[in-house]
Amino acid sequence: MLHRYAFSNFQSFKDRTEVSLLLDARVPPAVWSQNTPTGERVSSVMAVIGPNASGKTGLLKPVAFIHWFIHNSFLLDPSAELPFQPHPSARGEPTEFEMEGDFDGQHWRYTLRATPQRVLHEALYVKRQRMGYVFIRDWNEKSQRYDIKQQDFGFTQSEALKVRPNASLIATAAQYGAALAKRIVQGSLWTNIHQFGRFTTDSSHWLSAASYFAVNEEHKRAMVRLLSRWDLGLHDVQIREVETTLQDNTQKKLWLPYGIHQMQSGGRFELGFAQESSGTQGAFVLLSRLLPALSAGGLALIDEFENDLHPHMLGPILDLFADPVTNPHNAQLLFTCHAMEVLNILHKSQVTLVEKNELNESHSWRLDSVEGIRHDDNFYAKYMAGTYGAIPQL
Numbered sequence: 001m002l003h004r005y006a007f008s009n010f011q012s013f014k015d016r017t018e019v020s021l022l023l024d025a026r027v028p029p030a031v032w033s034q035n036t037p038t039g040e041r042v043s044s045v046m047a048v049i050g051p052n053a054s055g056k057t058g059l060l061k062p063v064a065f066i067h068w069f070i071h072n073s074f075l076l077d078p079s080a081e082l083p084f085q086p087h088p089s090a091r092g093e094p095t096e097f098e099m100e101g102d103f104d105g106q107h108w109r110y111t112l113r114a115t116p117q118r119v120l121h122e123a124l125y126v127k128r129q130r131m132g133y134v135f136i137r138d139w140n141e142k143s144q145r146y147d148i149k150q151q152d153f154g155f156t157q158s159e160a161l162k163v164r165p166n167a168s169l170i171a172t173a174a175q176y177g178a179a180l181a182k183r184i185v186q187g188s189l190w191t192n193i194h195q196f197g198r199f200t201t202d203s204s205h206w207l208s209a210a211s212y213f214a215v216n217e218e219h220k221r222a223m224v225r226l227l228s229r230w231d232l233g234l235h236d237v238q239i240r241e242v243e244t245t246l247q248d249n250t251q252k253k254l255w256l257p258y259g260i261h262q263m264q265s266g267g268r269f270e271l272g273f274a275q276e277s278s279g280t281q282g283a284f285v286l287l288s289r290l291l292p293a294l295s296a297g298g299l300a301l302i303d304e305f306e307n308d309l310h311p312h313m314l315g316p317i318l319d320l321f322a323d324p325v326t327n328p329h330n331a332q333l334l335f336t337c338h339a340m341e342v343l344n345i346l347h348k349s350q351v352t353l354v355e356k357n358e359l360n361e362s363h364s365w366r367l368d369s370v371e372g373i374r375h376d377d378n379f380y381a382k383y384m385a386g387t388y389g390a391i392p393q394l
Contacts, residue, residue: 001036002299002332003107005066005099011058012362014087016096019059020366021046021332023349027368028375031347032322034330037105038127043350044321047305048336048364049343049383050354051392055362056336057303059354060193063334064301066097066112067189074164074171081116082166088360094120104183107131118165124153134180135160137169154178188298190289206273206281209288210255214239219291227283230313234280235268236260257284282308286317290333294320297329305335306342315345343379351379353390 004020007013021043023033032044048056065084073082086095097112107127113120124134135150137160148160148169155173163172173181213220220239227234238258243251257273259280273281286302286309293300306314314337320326321333343351351367367373370388382388 001034001042001102001330002063002334003036003040003042003100003102005063005097007062007095007097009086009090009093009095010062010097011085012055012087012356012360013058013364014090014361015363017059017362017364019046019334019352019364021334027347027349031349032318034332036102036107038102038107040102040107042332044327044330045318045333045346046335046350046352047342047346048334048352048354049338049340050364050390051356054354054356054390055364056354057193058362059352059364060191060301060303060334060336062097063099063299064189064191064193066099066110067187069112069168070110070170071185071187072171073167074175076166078164078166080166082114082119084116086115103187112168119168122169124170135169137163139165152180154180188293188296189301190293190298191301191303192285192289193301193303203274205285206257207254209285210239210257210273212288212292213237213257214241214255216292219287219295222291223284223287226287226316227280230283230316233261234259235262237284238270278308279310283313290317290320293331293333294327295329297331300331300333300335302333302335305337306339311339311341314339314342318342318345340380340383343383348373348375348377348379353388355390 003022004018006016006018008016023031023041023043033041034044035041048059050056084095086093094113094115098109100107100109109125109131111121111123118139119137120139122137125131126134133149133151135148135153137146137148140147146161146163148157150157150160153173155176155178159176160169163169170181170184174185213223224237227237238260239255240258241253242256243253245251258270259273259276260268260270262268273284289302290300321331348368349366352364353367354362354364356362367379367388383391
């Protein structure tokens with residue numbers, strides 16, 4: 001489970017920025033949260049709100065980048081740059097990342113300092129009696145190679161010293177069969193963002209969602225049950241394999257979804273998903289990302305969570321992460337949205353605000369850090385009135 005993460009000099013965020021899902025004793029027990037194996041209490045959900053172009057997506061991207069870097073950077077072309085951008089005013093300075101969470105019943109911390117050209121520092125720590133390093137990797141400018149220290153990481157030192165400047169030591173160790181690294185890279189993240197922004201909900205994404213549901217029958221049943229309950233006019237969703245001809249005249253099999261609709265007269269009709277509403281398509285794709293997280297545990301990282309959905313659907317979807325029946329493995333959801341109705345659903349500790357100043361620098365803060373805020377405030381009304389900041393200046 002994710003406890004917190006921090007970063008600096010990343011996209012529109014120049015200064016150190018921290019996003020914390022940790023909750024203290026002042027937060028009521030009724031708030032959607034989980035107790036970790038190491039004794040911390042963390043939120044199940046966190047909403048990120050603010051004006052357009054304020055940096056909301058940028059606030060999520062460090063999580064997606066670190067997940068990619070730890071899992072897949074070994075596959076990057078050796079000459080390629082790392083896929084992140086420092087702040088425009090600090091392009092020559094390194095970017096820093098830090099992440100803490102629970103894994104294997106222990107408290108871990110991961111740190112990274114890098115430029116797009118190379119890793120300057122990478123380290124992994126675990127808390128036993130106290131926090132101690134598992135490995136520390138530092139670039140030695142004089143020798144033009146990495147100095148690497150290890151404790152119980154299980155990676156042969158001679159191979160570790162061959163790590164590429166644009167690859168994680170964890171990703172590299174996993175390729176060489178190091179047991180701890182292989183367990184770490186099995187961690188799960190479901191997201192709709194990449195280094196360039198948010199994936200659009202076009203036909204390729206509901207086709208991918210259809211392919212997922214076609215081979216995951218239990219999740220398909222849950223998807224149909226939820227879409228029907230949310231009153232989208234659907235009685236069922238059928239997914240059929242069809243053969244289609246591509247532009248180069250080759251044949252390819254695709255899984256296509258069809259919405260089955262019930263008429264008051266008792267009859268039924270079906271629509272291909274290309275004819276369904278954008279709300280139906282959006283909910284279908286969203287569930288293909290949320291249901292795996294809820295089933296297996298891990299983190300769902302969703303940009304513009306309510307895109308094409310009615311605001312009244314926010315509560316039922318968030319409830320999936322609050323209910324231990326639908327969230328048996330303590331999955332978490334971190335998301336951005338423009339539907340301010342979320343302020344009527346979540347606790348003040350579960351909302352992060354983002355805004356950008358005239359220097360093109362983004363800043364964020366958790367709502368419960370605002371001075372003078374009360375638990376019984378009307379957060380929606382006060383936010384709309386500009387009390388908390390992070391609103392468009394029109």
